[in-house]
Amino acid sequence: GITHFVVWYEQKSRQRLRILIYKASSRVSGVPAGFSGGGSGTLLSLTTDPVEDGNAANYYCQQSKETPPTVPWV
Numbered sequence: 001g002i003t004h005f006v007v008w009y010e011q012k013s014r015q016r017l018r019i020l021i022y023k024a025s026s027r028v029s030g031v032p033a034g035f036s037g038g039g040s041g042t043l044l045s046l047t048t049d050p051v052e053d054g055n056a057a058n059y060y061c062q063q064s065k066e067t068p069p070t071v072p073w074v
Helices: none
Strands: 006-011 018-022 035-040 043-048 058-063
Touching: 018 035, 043 058
Parallel strands: none
Antiparallel strands: 006 018, 006 058, 035 043
16 A cells, blocks of 8 residues: 555645545644544545534545656646
């Protein structure tokens, strides 16, 4: 699978991308515990619980295992 090569990003209005999750499920320090990444193989997901207005943003995933790597275009 690609789980060790997957990163999740958050981008709020007029802000830079922020890394939330790396290796598909490891939360970056300072990211609220409500954000979690999971899944296996090529079916991966990002979850936020609870859903809050403050979480309104665009979310992107990036994988770097396969060539070419995906890029979080914005």
